[in-house]
Amino acid sequence: MKLKAFGIFCLSFFMTTAMSSCDSDEITDQPGEVSGSGNPTLTVLAEQVAGSDGYDENGVTALNLPSSQDVSNIYSGLKLNFSLSGITRIELESVDGYALAGTTGIQWGDSGEALTGEVENANSILVFNAPDENGLTPGKDYSIFTLPCNLYGGYRLSIYREGLVAHYFGVHQTVEMGSFITPADLIESELEFDDPDAPLVEEERPELDATTTALLRQYQQNPTEENKQALLDQMGVRYDKVVARKKAKLRELEREALTLDVVEEMQEIVDEMVDNRDIRLEQQFLRLIDPRNDENPNDAWMVLRGASAPNAYIGYAPVTNAEYAAFKSDFTYEDGQDNYPVVNVTVEEATAYCDWLAQNDPTHSYRLPTDEEWILGAGHMPKDVLMNAGHVETGLTAVDAYSQTTGACGGIDFWGNCWEWTISTDAEGQYIIKGGSWDSERDDCRSEKSDVVRSGGQGYANVGFRVVRTDLI
Known part of the structure; x- marks a missing residue:
């Protein structure tokens, strides 16, 4: 079995962990604490339905685990809580094409770290449906199970509501085994809902947000290296979100484009933005601080x-x-x-x-x-x-x-x-x-x-x- 140590493999920049003691109690109730003679395996379904406890009891199974193994250290994913009503469906995609769902083997290293193998029936898109037409309950915690996954390069969260859809792009996060992340900067009032059949459009020149504007003003008033780095870090997040949106468009074209040249064109755009990230950020920074x-x-x-x-x-x-x-x-x-x-x-x-x-x-x-x-x-x-x-x-x-x-x-x-x-x-x-x-x-x-x-x-x-x-x- 080819194994990867997620403690080493996954980057943990800007990770927001959402595993409270209550969360552990929820997840321990899931099936999985069973003994068996075969190799332990973890299966995450590509389509899940919210249950009364905020997760799909059948969304994930861990088989042939040692009876002493706590499955709260195995299950991982994304935790969401919306104040909006009428959300009927959530679609999660790794824009880098990493597996969110599928079946993988599990072993434990000498230090107790979880090791996972190749993923069978891998799927980089995962769907989480509301239990009925009324949608998710506002203010309620919902857990979407995923495989451990490096999402530092970006993920798309598509939120369906009243026949429309809004796209949020997250970056700089990693789903470690046994942990749940929450979107780092999702602001519901900024979600723009559109026709779900409308093409996914990549932002080109997004306006400065309030955080970037405040950091720019802070640097202009006190141009220290610390303030410069804070501004560059925020600009990097925004830049990477644009890249993530373009990657999502690339994945969409790979699935739906009729000609290869369209895919190649988008791949070239993504590659250029990734390869020249530092140069482009420096250019944007110099533009912003130019007082003329x-x-x-x-x-x-x-x-x-x-x-x-x-x-x-x-x-x-x-x-x-x-x-x-x-x-x-x-x-x-x-x-x-x-x-x-x-x-x-x-x-x-x-x-x-x-x-x-x-x-x-x-x-x-x-x-x-x-x-x-x-x-x-x-x-x-x-x-x-x-x-x-x-x-x-x-x-x-x-x-x-x-x-x-x-x-x-x-x-x-x-x-x-x-x-x-x-x-x-x-x-x-x-x-x-x-x-x-x-x-x-x-x-x-x-x-x-x-x-x-x-x-x-x-x-x-x-x-x-x-x-x-x-x-x-």
């Missing part, structure tokens, strides 16, 4: 919050044909396309334009953005962004054609229309381009996508650029 206001809201320069360069601003839009023609007198373009992004320019030509701007402004320097600066300006691409991508247009459009969609800095045309040069390069010296173009798939337009490169010595019909302005020191 736009000195001139009517000019073409937007505050590049979080940038390490001195007083950095980024262009409101990509450089247009008309703007580039003011620099290069022999540059021509089609009539009526003054406000189209200039394309077919090399990195050297784009840099020459920046140098020309600097010649006329002795107080600032101008250059192409780095990959990270471009991401700071754009921010995360909204899921419902309107843009010129995926062949919705037959070519380039004016830079303000989709101006209703703005980036994190307030600028426009970050996604679609034309790719944009950066001064960042890959290992082969190719220049990273950002934002996608009119003929790109929407996934290629994502701000964080940094694996599309071009030769800087060549111009392309779908690659333009925007400019970063910094103070001269």
Whole structure:
């Protein structure tokens, strides 16, 4: 039997244990204290029905345990208590696909720790139903049995009420054997109930919650390392909740998508967010604490919050044909396309334009953005962004054609229309381009996508650029 020691295997960050002495009495009444000659096994059902004691007496069984073994040290799961009435069904999912239900073998190590084996009939989704149409009793404790499970990476709790459903995502918790967790920050008044047939949508730019706002204010008033870490920890929880939501969407696509490319696209998004978690959190932190206001809201320069360069601003839009023609007198373009992004320019030509701007402004320097600066300006691409991508247009459009969609800095045309040069390069010296173009798939337009490169010595019909302005020191 292949065994895992849950005392070692499971992370216990932020675990909320809900095992009171009353809980132990409840669970000891469950079947399981039986003797037998076979190997001990633990079975958790994937569908449970609430009983009069708040749990399903048939939801979990432990067979062939030593008669001296207290099953309160075996049974584990999730404890819930709602003030809302009319909740008829609860669905629990490990967004990482770990088994919540199924059958596993049990042994005890030399130190008395529980060891579990491979899970048969494993299921990462578990359903807990109310006993009748009236729903769960408000104010009553309910216990959903699960296998021991590492839920640090996230779990989805779907709460069904009056024909609608609300989704809560928990992170940084672990169900240890013999313990019950409760959702760390579930606030019933913040649950948003929707049609259960509506697609599960991943949040893109969630607003700051009250806790994050308070910690930000605390850091601004007293910028100590301790206060910084408290703010970063809270931001990490919120970031991981967004990741958990995307993982849940990925699991949904794996079950229901008709084509593999949709699953692969979501997997790429999840992988990028997980791999670059620390970078993204640092970017968000720098944005939050950047105290600058736009000195001139009517000019073409937007505050590049979080940038390490001195007083950095980024262009409101990509450089247009008309703007580039003011620099290069022999540059021509089609009539009526003054406000189209200039394309077919090399990195050297784009840099020459920046140098020309600097010649006329002795107080600032101008250059192409780095990959990270471009991401700071754009921010995360909204899921419902309107843009010129995926062949919705037959070519380039004016830079303000989709101006209703703005980036994190307030600028426009970050996604679609034309790719944009950066001064960042890959290992082969190719220049990273950002934002996608009119003929790109929407996934290629994502701000964080940094694996599309071009030769800087060549111009392309779908690659333009925007400019970063910094103070001269």
